[in-house]
Amino acid sequence: MAQTEEKKTGNGTKCKKVRSILLKIIAAIVIVIVLFLGIVYIMNVISTNSEKKQIEPYGQHVSVDGKNMNVLIQGKGEETIVLLPGFGTATPALDFKLLIDELSPFYKVVTVEPFGYGLSDETEKERTTENIVGEVHEALQQLNINRYMLMGHSIAGIYGIDYVNKYPNEVTAFVGIDSSVPTQPGMDVEFPLKRLEFLKKSGLLRFALKFSADPYKGLAFDEKTVEQMNLITKQVMNNDTILNEMDHISSNFKGAHDLTFPKDLPLLLFVQASDQGVAGWVPLHEGQIKDSMHGKVVLMEGSHYLHHTKFKEIAENVRTFMKEAK
Template sequence: MKNFFKKALRISIKILIGLIALVVLFFATVFTVNYFALKSEAKKIEDYGQKVTIDGGHKMNVVTLGKGKDKPTIVLLPGYGTPSPGNDYDELGRLLDKNYQIVIVEPFGYGMSDVTETPRTTANMNKELHQVLQKLDIKDYTLMGHSIAGIYAIEYISRYGDEVNAFIGIDSSYPTQPMEDIPVESLQTLNKMGFNRLIASIMPDALMLPPRASQEVKDQVKYIGYRNMMNEDVGDEAKRFTQNFKSASKVSLPKDLPVFFIISSESDEADPTTWTAGHEGLIKGNPNGKIEILKGPHYLHHTQVKTIANDVTEFLDSHNIK
């Protein structure tokens, strides 16, 4: 009996060591695959856009469609973590550029812009955006943004409102929106270990690829997305969500500014008591405010792009922005 227990113990130890070895091998494989994939993909990334140098010497990438001083300008701002805003907004931009000059701005840490490690406070991001537009000699424009860009836009308009002729939000955030803390350090560690790539390979939607883009463009978005995923700027922005939302709650949109909120039906259904109501509160008492609910997910400009382009044109025309 004694020998039996010794033998059972030895077998159990060997099994445990084997399991530990398998776990270590799995982690090492995930890390190694990601490490060499990043090196390989870095060589495949094709640059695009125009680099605009602002204070501090950092370069922000801008994509301009439908250039023309005789056209009104729409400045497009991305939602949080969008891998390649220039490619993400390409389809919408090309539907609008017949009548408008479209300026797609990639904030620091996004797309082909620099990673600066400058604190991602709303004040800093808005200052950077304004410097870029000033460098491009753009001084009269419509702000149009997806998701969290709505939060930054509220404060931007409060500071530079004399330059903004309208605001359009694509399922944009609002200041009193419920927020949960994001475990940024944990996500950054998982990313360095290669697990974000593994998750994205299992759940491709995590990369938010533009659905009707060519495979070549989708591959580029993947390469850029893996490179930028949870970098210092993107991570710091997430850390400051609560701070930035609270900051936006201290200001309000002008009561006469043309404002058009295009809301996702799925966002509204997921939060039926506050999502639409939160947007209604932002335009209360504003005769130039409008809300429209479109069927589809949060990335409405991926699924309702033609409707958005038509409705935006109609809205701006109705306010003589043409």
């Protein structure tokens, strides 16, 4: 009996020691994590304030709803092209630069940076299609731009189809750059907004970017432009305005579901030829032009950001198409 009790006591002591060691290890891990998060947060605050001073202004500010919307105008052609970015394109005017440089010798090119993007202010207004379209239109009105071709990338296909139906007397044509289609599948997804907000505000998103691949590697952008795009991206990525827009993606697609482009509106769609992410990507776009009096789908090999690599071909096709449309 005595030996049994001694064994029990010994085992109990060992268990206590093991438990104590485990608790110390867990406590040490927690402390390391807390310290790591604290350092990441502080570095994020310092870097954000420091990098903000390195950003070089471009374009001009237009007052919309009492806030500043940034707009870049390049070229002095008789016809005007208004460029709208895809969702999450942090620096629209710089992201479109290669295409703008190809178009501006022939057109007046107006690149609008919606609220939350580029050098535009953020806004607390809900990022519904109605509000986004209304704000872009108001900016153009402030600039006395009343007749133009609308050209948009990605989700601008959703905003654009609403826009051309609201302002048919202003828009002379719509050009989509791998633009979204209201009926494409998979847009009823719910995004982890709280998680994305935490990544932004904690500084973990900035930390992760240090180890991510350079999205501009091998492209024709000059070093200065890439530097500025990276600086601005770190400022605006996952800001409250963009996250609010993300939260409205599903409802904005639903709202556009039954919309079609006007039959008499020239419609030119540049489409990624081998998109594996969306089922029936090419047929979806072909369906958009089937009733158009002057519609065309141009298939291109490349990434979703066709304007990063096919900017010359896009510009040439736009000029040819618009001459034919007349």
